[in-house]
Each structure stands twice: as structure tokens, then as C-alpha cells.
Amino acid sequence: MEFPLTIQSLFTYFKTIHSISPEAERALYGISFEIETSKNKHLHEIGQTCKTYYFVSEGLARIFYLKDGTDVTEYFAHQNDMIIRAESLFTGRPSKKAIQALENTVFIGIPASKLEGLFDTYPDLERLFRKILEASFVAYVNRMESLQFHTAEERYNQLVKDYPRLLENVSLKHIASYLGITQVSLSRIRSSNR
Amino acid sequence: MEFPLTIQSLFTYFKTIHSISPEAERALYGISFEIETSKNKHLHEIGQTCKTYYFVSEGLARIFYLKDGTDVTEYFAHQNDMIIRAESLFTGRPSKKAIQALENTVFIGIPASKLEGLFDTYPDLERLFRKILEASFVAYVNRMESLQFHTAEERYNQLVKDYPRLLENVSLKHIASYLGITQVSLSRIRSSNR
DNA sequence: CTGATCCTTTTACAAATGTTAAAAATTATC
DNA sequence: GATAATTTTTAACATTTGTAAAAGGATCAG
Numbered sequence: 001m002e003f004p005l006t007i008q009s010l011f012t013y014f015k016t017i018h019s020i021s022p023e024a025e026r027a028l029y030g031i032s033f034e035i036e037t038s039k040n041k042h043l044h045e046i047g048q049t050c051k052t053y054y055f056v057s058e059g060l061a062r063i064f065y066l067k068d069g070t071d072v073t074e075y076f077a078h079q080n081d082m083i084i085r086a087e088s089l090f091t092g093r094p095s096k097k098a099i100q101a102l103e104n105t106v107f108i109g110i111p112a113s114k115l116e117g118l119f120d121t122y123p124d125l126e127r128l129f130r131k132i133l134e135a136s137f138v139a140y141v142n143r144m145e146s147l148q149f150h151t152a153e154e155r156y157n158q159l160v161k162d163y164p165r166l167l168e169n170v171s172l173k174h175i176a177s178y179l180g181i182t183q184v185s186l187s188r189i190r191s192s193n194r
Numbered sequence: 195m196e197f198p199l200t201i202q203s204l205f206t207y208f209k210t211i212h213s214i215s216p217e218a219e220r221a222l223y224g225i226s227f228e229i230e231t232s233k234n235k236h237l238h239e240i241g242q243t244c245k246t247y248y249f250v251s252e253g254l255a256r257i258f259y260l261k262d263g264t265d266v267t268e269y270f271a272h273q274n275d276m277i278i279r280a281e282s283l284f285t286g287r288p289s290k291k292a293i294q295a296l297e298n299t300v301f302i303g304i305p306a307s308k309l310e311g312l313f314d315t316y317p318d319l320e321r322l323f324r325k326i327l328e329a330s331f332v333a334y335v336n337r338m339e340s341l342q343f344h345t346a347e348e349r350y351n352q353l354v355k356d357y358p359r360l361l362e363n364v365s366l367k368h369i370a371s372y373l374g375i376t377q378v379s380l381s382r383i384r385s386s387n388r
Numbered sequence: 389c390t391g392a393t394c395c396t397t398t399t400a401c402a403a404a405t406g407t408t409a410a411a412a413a414t415t416a417t418c
Numbered sequence: 419g420a421t422a423a424t425t426t427t428t429a430a431c432a433t434t435t436g437t438a439a440a441a442g443g444a445t446c447a448g
Binding site: 378380385 | 394395396397398
């Protein structure tokens with residue numbers, strides 16, 4: 001079956017996690033939608049309740065919120081990454097966080113209620129999403145370990161190594177808050193690295 | 195159906211997350227086992243590959259590992275909490291972490307391979323475990339937020355507020371490393387709190 | 389009870405990070 | 419292209435946290 005390229009490439013990625021039947025794939029395609037968000041625009045605003053799983057098909061995005069009025073980046077999503085505000089999607093409460101595109105970005109959205117409806121018919125799909133969640137869980141555990149036990153400098157160097165593209169597209173302000181430090185501190189780390 | 199009390203109370207907790215059919219419950223009971231670990235003893239050692247979901251039915255436990263030779267606590271598990279070394283269970287790689295009882299503790303173990311076998315017959319069960327994972331995911335996201343954006347003092351006060359029992363049963367050394375700070379630093383925070 | 393061990397606090401000093409403000413560099417807008 | 423707005427760097431100083439070492443407490447085995 002022929003899907004649009006953006007969705008096709010995400011589904012190809014899904015297959016590396018858990019392969020699903022063609023019927024399940026078609027059903028998933030039936031509820032998936034593409035949404036393009038241009039650089040710096042918000043896909044979702046603070047205060048909305050998150051009811052959709054999003055994945056980045058092309059581009060780069062972040063989750064951020066306002067902590068005492070200052071913009072704080074919680075998460076960067078690269079190609080194929082799931083980007084959800086879990087504390088809202090999984091609890092039904094409004095989210096304090098927003099999703100913003102950092103480049104022109106194509107998101108694939110999958111409405112949670114429709115997806116859960118498909119789970120009854122296609123257990124394969126539920127398994128796929130359980131495994132996606134497992135993988136995200138591992139990523140969060142590792143990130144927490146890094147926040148807990150590595151210095152800011154180590155975290156910065158690791159980030160640059162893992163995602164060199166980030167530096168070219170994201171302001172240092174956002175990178176600093178993602179690392180849990182101030183811009184000034186990040187600037188010092190960068191200059192001592194030279 | 196009558197299960198042993200420890201398993202019964204865990205299953206009662208499961209029902210608050212997602213209720214499953216009596217058949218599924220019986221099947222789950224069939225693969226669950228109880229294991230008691232006395233204070234300070236290890237349920238699992240470093241280096242083993244984690245193949246079992248554990249839950250704390252009674253007592254208190256932690257996940258820890260050795261970072262450059264020093265004991266570092268990653269996680270505390272209270273009653274009904276899932277305690278898994280996700281980076282091993284979900285990837286099949288050996289874990290660098292160990293599980294230790296901090297009081298005499300009753301764990302309920304559920305072998306992952308048997309559980310996944312049941313998922314095919316009882317989609318309900320897969321849903322339950324997906325939702326358990328969702329809840330843990332939310333907990334980790336919140337904990338990360340706290341590590342990223344709160345001071346050590348705020349984190350300590352929050353921990354004491356959430357789990358007053360922890361102080362009575364756990365050495366400050368473990369609490370300090372859980373908070374991502376040194377014992378000395380924790381001691382300072384405590385004395386300034388007086 | 390006693391010595392040994394481990395845990396906790398304290399002290400003194402070092403290193404890292406935060407705060408505020410200003411300057412420099414970059415980017416956006418008209 | 420000029421100006422305004424934003425981002426990044428630098429500086430000076432304050433605060434927090436880390437390190438190492440010592441002392442005081444608590445706990446445990448014999």
C-alpha cells in the first residue's frame with residue numbers, strides 16, 4: 001500500500017520496533033494525519049489537554065514551559081521521535097507545556113482515542129505502542145541518570161556529540177535550560193571548551 | 195477467587211489502573227510469584243539481565259549501582275510501585291544496577307516472557323501493563339523536571355513531604371545520592387532546615 | 389560490655405554554578 | 419542598508435555544591 005512519504009517513513013521506523021499486519025497498518029494510516037508547522041510556530045499551546053500522539057517525521061521540535069515566567073526546554077524531538085506531553089495525555093489533565101517547531105517541521109499526529117479504539121481490533125497496534133513507550137521510558141531513565149550524575153559540561157558535550165545538528169538550529173538559551181543550567185553557565189562551558 | 199493476601203492487594207491496586215477479566219487475573223496469578231527479601235539483602239545483583247517485572251507488595255526497596263566505585267541510588271520503590279531495571283528488561287542487555295530491600299520486603303515477580311505470552315490470549319493484560327508503563331512514564335517525567343529545575347533543598351523537602359517514612363528507614367547516604375548530591379551537602383541542607 | 393565498623397555531621401577550602409548588568413554579536417524588520 | 423530586537427558573551431560578585439579530613443554517634447558482632 002502506498003502512503004504519503006512522510007507517513008511511510010515513520011511507519012518504516014515503527015517496523016523496526018514491532019512489525020504489524022498490513023491491515024493494522026492501514027487502519028493506523030486511516031487515523032493518522034500530517035501537520036506541518038513552520039519554524040518557531042507552536043503546534044500546541046500551554047493549557048490545552050493533550051489528546052494526540054505526535055511524532056516528528058521531518059524537522060525538529062521541542063516541548064517547553066514557563067517556569068516563573070522563564071522559558072524552559074524540557075525535551076527535543078528529532079526525526080522519528082515521539083513528542084507527547086505525557087503528564088497530560090496519560091492523565092487527562094491540561095498541560096502546562098507547549099510544543100514548538102524549531103525548524104519547518106512535519107508532524108504525524110495520531111489521536112489517542114481513535115488509536116485506543118483500534119487497539120481492540122488490532123492487538124498488534126497496542127503492542128507496537130507499548131514497545132514505543134518502553135523505548136521512550138528507557139530514554140528517560142538514561143536522561144535522568146545523566147542529570148543526576150554528570151556535570152553540566154559532560155551533559156553539554158554528550159548532547160553535542162549525540163545531536164550535532166542541534167547546535168545549528170537551536171538557540172543556546174534553549175540548550176541551556178534543557179541541560180538544567182543558565183545561559184551564562186553554558187557560555188562559560190563553551191568558552192572553556194575552545 | 196482467593197489469592198494470597200500480598201498478591202491480592204497488588205491486584206486490587208492493578209484494578210485502579212485498568213480492570214481485567216477474572217480469567218486474565220487468574221492467568222496472571224498463575225505466573226506471578228512471591229519473593230521475600232530481608233532487610234539490606236539483594237533481590238538481584240549487578241550484571242544480571244533483568245527478565246522479570248517486580249512490584250513491592252510490602253516493604254521498601256531501591257535500585258542502585260556503582261558509579262566509579264560509589265554506591266548511587268537511582269530509585270526508591272514503595273508499596274505497589276513497580277521496580278524494574280528498564281534499561282535491561284526492555285533491551286535484553288545485562289543491567290549495571292542492583293535491587294536491594296531496605297526493609298524486610300515482599301516482592302511480587304512476574305516473568306516478562308510468560309507475561310508476554312499471556313498478552314496474546316488476554317489483550318486486557320497487555321492494556322493493563324501498557325497503562326502501568328504510562329503511569330511510570332509520567333512519574334519519571336515529573337522526577338526529571340524536579341532534577342532539572344529545582345534546587346537540592348527543594349528536592350529534599352519534597353521527598354520528605356511525599357515519603358516521610360523514607361527518613362526512618364533509609365540512610366541519608368542513599369537519600370543524598372538519590373537527590374543527586376553528596377552526603378555533606380545533604381547534611382548542610384538538613385541543618386539549615388532546623 | 390567493648391572494640392570495630394559504618395553513618396552522620398562539621399570544618400575549611402576549592403570548584404562550579406547562579407545573578408545581575410553591560411557589552412558584543414547576530415538576526416529580524418522596515 | 420539602517421535600526422531595532424534578540425541572542426550570546428563577558429565581567430564581577432554571591433551562593434551553592436563538592437572534596438577531604440576529622441570528630442562524634444550509632445550499630446553490630448563477639
